[in-house]
Amino acid sequence: MTYNKSNLLKAFLFFLLIITILITSVTDTEAARRKKKRTYNPNATKQQAIEIIRSSSESVSQLAGIEPKLEINNETKELLENDSEILNEEGDYGEVIEELEKEDDVTVSFEEFNNLWMKYIDEESNSQYTSYGIKKTELMDFIMKKLGTPYKFGATAGSSVFDCSLFTQSLFLNVANIQLPRVAREQINIGKKVNRKDLEFGDLVFFLTYSRKYASHVGIYLGDNLFAHASSRYGVTVSSLESSYYKKNFIAGRRLTTKDMIALSVNQRNILNAERKR
Secondary structure: OOHHHHHHHHHHHHHHHHHHHHHHHHHHHHHHHHHHOOOOOOOHHHHHHHHHHHHHHHHHHHOOOOOOOOOOOEEEEHHHHHOOOOHHHHHOOEEEOOOOOOOOOOOOOOOHHHHHHHHHOOOHHHHOOOOOOEHHHHHHHHHHHHHOEOOOOOOOOOOOOHHHHHHHHHHHHHHEOOOOOHHHOOOOOOOOEHHHHOOOOOOOEEEEEOOOOOOEEEEEEEEEEEEEEOOOOOOOEEEEOOHHHHHHHHHEEEOOOHHHHHHOOOOOOOOHHHHHOO
């Protein structure tokens, strides 16, 4: 059998059409899968996080104002053990989101501010406050209100979504007027290093979730191996350092110091800038 050029062209075009249909089908299926994976249910996430807290820590439950129930069910146990990020699928490495704020070039008299800050801390009950002087219940209140907030890489301040570093930045800014750097790989330079076994409520915890060169994910430690964070999978939620994923990718804990609180204080910066303009 012989084919003329017209028949060969038709056969070739038909072949291209079939290939195009197959590629489109696979692409649509993958897009649907990703869309389904990234669809948030804020109420479900909030309830899920509350159940994790209730079943994992009596002390964190008290701070959150919820009744502890230290009988972990199979569903919660499986979630804690298999909890993981999907950041590496999105290439979300927590950097180059927006231009970082310029460093403050004002020379600070740390001694004077240190004396005032330490006086404030000493007057309060240490058990109610973090080691750097922020009331634990105020941090927890912010976290509880934000549970279920959707995740969006590169979210900007004031929006109704978070990425991991914007969540921790917003937490400290709203609760204590402390301005942390915008991204995880900069936040890890704040404070002093803390070993995992020595973590306390309010410490920042960092992970490698995309690049092996620098911190790419951050959360705030709550106690009993629990930490709050903006997860790319669930939005703002609570996870366990004992989950296989976070246990493997944990790289550092950092604790703010008095010096950090002074240097990063928004109120102090405003006062110093006003003084400088006089």
